[in-house]
Amino acid sequence: DIQMTQSPSSLSASVGDRVTITCRASQGISNFLAWFQQKPGKAPKSLIYAASSLQSGVPSKFSGSASGTDFTLTISSLQPEDFATYYCQQYNSYPITFGQGTRLEIK
Amino acid sequence: EVQLVESGGGLVKPGGSLRLSCAVSGFTFSSYTMNWVRQAPGKGLEWVSSISSGGTYVKHADSVKGRFTISTDNARNSLFLQMHSLRAEDTAVYYCTRASQSDYWGQGTLVTVSS
Numbered sequence: 001d002i003q004m005t006q007s008p009s010s011l012s013a014s015v016g017d018r019v020t021i022t023c024r025a026s027q028g029i030s031n032f033l034a035w036f037q038q039k040p041g042k043a044p045k046s047l048i049y050a051a052s053s054l055q056s057g058v059p060s061k062f063s064g065s066a067s068g069t070d071f072t073l074t075i076s077s078l079q080p081e082d083f084a085t086y087y088c089q090q091y092n093s094y095p096i097t098f099g100q101g102t103r104l105e106i107k
Numbered sequence: 108e109v110q111l112v113e114s115g116g117g118l119v120k121p122g123g124s125l126r127l128s129c130a131v132s133g134f135t136f137s138s139y140t141m142n143w144v145r146q147a148p149g150k151g152l153e154w155v156s157s158i159s160s161g162g163t164y165v166k167h168a169d170s171v172k173g174r175f176t177i178s179t180d181n182a183r184n185s186l187f188l189q190m191h192s193l194r195a196e197d198t199a200v201y202y203c204t205r206a207s208q209s210d211y212w213g214q215g216t217l218v219t220v221s222s
Binding site for chain 1: 142151152153154157166168169202207208209210211212213214215
C-alpha cells in the first residue's frame, strides 16, 4: 500500500498569511494526487486534482505542486473561511490512501 | 448541477447488516468510477470501495473485504454499499464520491454499530 505522510498535522496562522502543507508518498504516484478541504460537520470539498489542477469554482489562492514524491498545497492570503482541515489523497493505485490531515487554525 | 445524496445509515447491532444508497444526478452516472469513503468520529478519511464505470472492476479495502459489496444500478443512477457482519469499528459517516479523484462528494450518512 502507498503511505501518504502529511505534514504538519496542525498549523496556526493569521489572516493574510501564506501557508504550505506537504504530502509525501511512500512510492511514485505520478501526478495522481488530490487535495481536499473539510470544515467541521461538513463533507470534504475537492480543491486540487492531478497534483496541480484547480477544481472548477475553487479560488486561485489555492495552488498545488509536485516534485517527485513530494506534493504541496499552498494557500495564499488566508481568510477566515480557509481555516479548516486539509487532506491529500493518492489515486494512482488501490488501495486509495489519504494523508492523516492538517488542521489549520487561526493564530 | 452534480448532486450525490446518500441514505440508509442508522443504528445497527454488531453482526448486523445495512445497505447504503447514493442517488446521483447532474452527470452521466454510467461513465464514472464511483467510490465509498468513510470517516470515523473525530478521525481522518478512509477509502472503502470503488466500482469502475460499467462495473468492470470492483475494489474493496482489506478492512471490509468479504463483508461489504459495492454495486450500481445505472437505470436508477444509484450506487450501493451492502454491509454485512458489521463491527463497532465500522461506525463512521459514509460518503459516496465521484471519480478516482473524488471530485464530488455527497453529504454523508452516519452508520453507528453498537449494542
